[in-house]
Amino acid sequence: MRFGSRYTSSCGNVVIAESPINWVTSARYLGVYLESSVKFKCSFANNKAKFFKAFNNIFGKVGRNASEEILFALNKTKCLPFLFYGVEAWPTNSSVRQSFDFTMNKILFKVFGAMSNDSYRYIYECFGIDNADQFIRKRQDKSINKFYASDNLLCSAIYGTTNFELPYVR
Secondary structure: OOOOOOOOOOOOOEEEOOEEEOOOOEEEEOOEEEEOOOOOEEEOHHHHHHHHHHHHHHHHHHOOOOOHHHHHHHHHHHHHHHHOOOOOOOOOOHHHHHHHHHHHHHHHHHHHOOOOHHHHHHHHHHOOOOOHHHHHHHHHHHHHHHHHHOOOHHHHHHHOOOOOOOOOOO
């Protein structure tokens, strides 16, 4: 898989133990799919599929018998982690965040029917669910704070929070 302006150019085959390794356009790494493109790009289509699968499973079991509060509490704790898995570690642009918002709005459409975007935002506020941009920022902040507070020497060296120097190796 290649990134950069020449990602579509053909390359020589890499051979290991007399077996060629195929060039691919996407690869899974730590549960997130990386896509070959001009810039570093991740695909969250698999996350969305898992999110819809989890929501449809819950909605199929409880349906309209449960109150909206219970349905959205289950959505917040059981479904949204699938949707936002790995977003704190990978760059997300505005189109990805809008795609996440659209995905979240689809479940509101399924529960309440067609409404305006303002209505969707109001319902999320009532149930204490952040929009995609806020959710991503909170996850990124939490991840950075954990990294910053880590006792790991490498993490401390990267952020410059130690008073010692790493040993010099010749």
